[in-house]
Amino acid sequence: MPITSPAHTLRALLELDYYHIRSVQLPVEITMLDAWNIATAEPGLAMRLAFRIRDAISSLFGVRRIGGFSGVARKTVHAGEHLDFFLVEHSASNILVLTERDRHLDVMICLSITDRVLTITSSVVTHNLYGRIYMLPVGLAHKVIVSSHLRRLKRSLEGQ
Template sequence: MTTTSPAHTLRALPDLDYYDCRSVLLPVDITTLDAWNIMTAESGLFMRLAFRMRDAISSLFGVKRIGGFSGARRETIHTGELLDFFLVEHSAPDMLVLTERDRHLDVMICLSITARVLTITSSVVTHNVFGRAYMLPVGLVHKLIINSDLRRLKRKLEGQ
């Protein structure tokens, strides 16, 4: 499902090195933090291995290890706090903006909800060859991961 979204991105679309926007119609009303909590509650084997591989390779290039998603449920979150490895740039019931920035690339993930449609918008700006090389496999896999997260979220909400 593709919709128009009030999502934040790092830059205007033509100036991004990576952009992806995916949406799902939610069966019930939830907040963006609720959606985050559900989607990151259980990291499957694939995700745990992907984060381990990411950390092992990236650390060779001076990139800090991120370890993946903790699965820890948050009841509240405020601008300036960390949500796993992401910095919270904005937090409201209908929008959650998260960033991770380093010398190789900047990443922004924006979760927004409008009329019960959750949209996850991902934008990336790369700064060097390592950042561009990193995004080649990550860009492809990211779409599959987000699609899987959105399907799992919808199934869990339908089961409530």
Template sequence: MLAAAPPVRTLRPLPELDYYDSRSISLPTAITPLEAWNLMTSGPQPLMRLAFQVRDAISSLFGVKRIGGFSGARRETVQVGERLDFFLVEDSAPDMLVLTERDRHLDVMICLSIADHLLTVTSSVVTHNVFGRIYMFPVGPAHKLIVGSDLRRLKRKLEYSRIS
């Protein structure tokens, strides 16, 4: 039997988005979206740190605030209005975690949702100007690779923790 599709949120309806990506993975054990976030953003990620440093160096030349990347800090709970690193928590439920970052160049929404051990990470972006569109040119393809890698790493961590 097929797993039920997790609920998903995007910034706008799909035809109105400038970027959309949704990736799912079947998990070997039940976890919450916040636990998935904690596992995906934890641990040494030297390439991600470098990517954020490059992003901050270039983007700051155009008046975009530095975001610094992921701290790897584990959170047991989050409330709407709090921050997970540079993301604002817009929704936190047992089956969904919605994070956003909005500025004058673009709005980003990341939705982590889970139903029947199926984790889906949905990313949506609306650009507001030329810089936002240029920014997404390299970031869009890189984001797909990063999320795919993060999901595979998450699954390996969960499989390993079941064996240990």
């Protein structure tokens, strides 16, 4: 039987300007918030530098600085709160729906766990030229970031 994901996206797939999905088999059962805490625990120098560059350039176009991942572990999270720069739109033991919206683009990251398979589904809708240009490098970087987070998570869980 195929594994299905409860993934959420901003719109139907054909209406998205960016879509990326990546999954990893987890060696043990954990909650979605545990997965988030482990994956974002240590942002690393390259990640911190990437967010500084992003903030410096984007702020010239009226986009607020987001600062990146704090590495601060959360014990609970509820809809309406923030996980770093993301607004939590939905939170359950097996799913987190996170968004970041501004005048240039809307981003939704849906993290879900089904049968010990963690899936990260990312969707973006751009609103203007800056949003489209922004997504050229960020779309590529996003794939590297997600892969890195999933590898870190799996290694951490295998080491326990």
